[in-house]
Amino acid sequence: MVINIWFNRWFSTVSHYMELIRHNPDQQEFVIYGTHPNPDTVYFKYCDVSGTEPDIEGEEYIQFCLDYCIQNQIHIFVPRKENVLISHHLDKFEEIGVKILVCPDGELMAMMDDKAAMYRSLQNEENEGNFIVTIPSYRIVNNAKEFQQAYAELSKDNMKLCIKPVIGEGASGFRIIDNNADTIPFIFSTASSQKISYETAVKILQTQEHFPDLMVLEYLDGYEYSIDCLADADGTLLTAIPRKKGNGRIREIEYNEELIEIAVKMAAQYKIPYVFNIQVKYKDGVPKLLEINPRMSGGLHISCLADINFPYYAIKLLLGHPLEALYPKFGLKVTHIEQAVILSSEESAVLV
Known part of the structure; x- marks a missing residue:
């Protein structure tokens, strides 16, 4: 068929x-x-x-x-x-x-889509003795006064901070708070940036009495990993591939027991079926959660180089077909190059 x-x-x-x-x-x-x-x-x-x-x-x-x-x-x-x-x-x-x-659990989908709700759920699990993953220090704000208060509380120990929307995808709305961003040397030496000064952030946020929920949280300065996960219809984890984001376009498929254990615990608690992605970033040697995406991640094709056809296997599981044992190939360092794609062309040719 x-x-x-x-x-x-x-x-x-x-x-x-x-x-x-x-x-x-x-x-x-x-x-x-x-x-x-x-x-x-x-x-x-x-x-x-x-x-x-x-x-x-x-x-x-x-x-x-x-x-x-x-x-x-x-x-x-x-x-x-x-x-x-x-x-x-x-x-x-x-x-x-x-x-x-x-994921057929609409409430679970909504919670994973809301970073603050997901953080609260994980904190509740930790309070009950079920530690899954470390959560960054954070506050939720929706007006300029709350932002100023959150900044004062979190930065008192010289902690570097960032902001991002509670609900959003990828790096949309993400900014690192850096007061050097308003200087002439920064403007002249930076092509594009995700940095914003505290004063500029306050000025922008004060233009509205209230705005959608915004996270103010500690900036994580270590390596970032995406953990691509495959699970059966009941949410039983079948494999997890940690994918390290190196310099520039370098990616590494890495066997990292610490990160695989996070995937195992996350799957055991939340029973997310088929395919999902966990994003973490290190700080002081500790992986801390960025977000969970209950779908195929944007870089999943890189993880597929570990000899795991995530998209097709997820479809196969959706259809109720069993999978044989999976043996991912780790230890890969990969990159990618741009490729031109012709979207349309005129049939006529011009002789010169």
């Missing part, structure tokens, strides 16, 4: 996941569908069927997804956009015969 699989609005790196699914070891045939509001989306080149989707949200978007699945006879839906909301509507997709690669 040929399986129709749909990816809605995703990162450009989803093109790698499409190829990994297409060239799977079982030779299972897929027809890959992809949508995005931008007609020049690069991963359209890796789809069998592609097209634009409306730039809408909420319940209206859910209805679009249901209609798209029916119209295109989709068997498997791999959502990124609105994946939390979609997890609350799985019954509607089940009624039309569509399986969705998403």
Whole structure:
């Protein structure tokens, strides 16, 4: 049976996941569908069927997804956009015969999407004697006065601080508080920066009486790791691949027992199925949690070089098929280069 699989609005790196699914070891045939509001989306080149989707949200978007699945006879839906909301509507997709690669626990999805809620949950577990991972020192603020108070409390021991939205993806909204950012030498010597001075941050935050919840937390200055995890439908961990972010574009697939143990404990407590990602960063030799993503991470294709086809195996588990024992290959240092992709071309040629 040929399986129709749909990816809605995703990162450009989803093109790698499409190829990994297409060239799977079982030779299972897929027809890959992809949508995005931008007609020049690069991963359209890796789809069998592609097209634009409306730039809408909420319940209206859910209805679009249901209609798209029916119209295109989709068997498997791999959502990124609105994946939390979609997890609350799985019954509607089940009624039309569509399986969705998403954690079916909508409340758990919402908690993982909210960094503060996830931190509180982990702190509660630690208070009950179930330590999973160290949490950075932090405060939650939604007005300028609270920000000033949080900064004063956390920086009193000369702790370097940063800010980021409680709900958000990747580095969106992330800033390191550095008072050198307002100096002429900094402007002249820096091409682009995620740094902002305390005074500038206060000035910006004072422009609104209230703003969406913002985390003020200790800046972690050590190496950052993404731990890509594969689990069965019950959330039993099958493998975890720590991926170290080195200098520039260097990545290392590293056997790190400390980080794998974090994945084991996280899986045991929260039972996240199929595929998820844990991001940590070191400070003073201690790995501290950045966030948990209950989906395929943006750099998952790097971890797949460990001979683990995460996207296809996750689909296989979603369909209820067992996996043989997995033996990841560690000790890899990798990088990547830019590749030009022709999005369209005119047929005519000009002779010169």
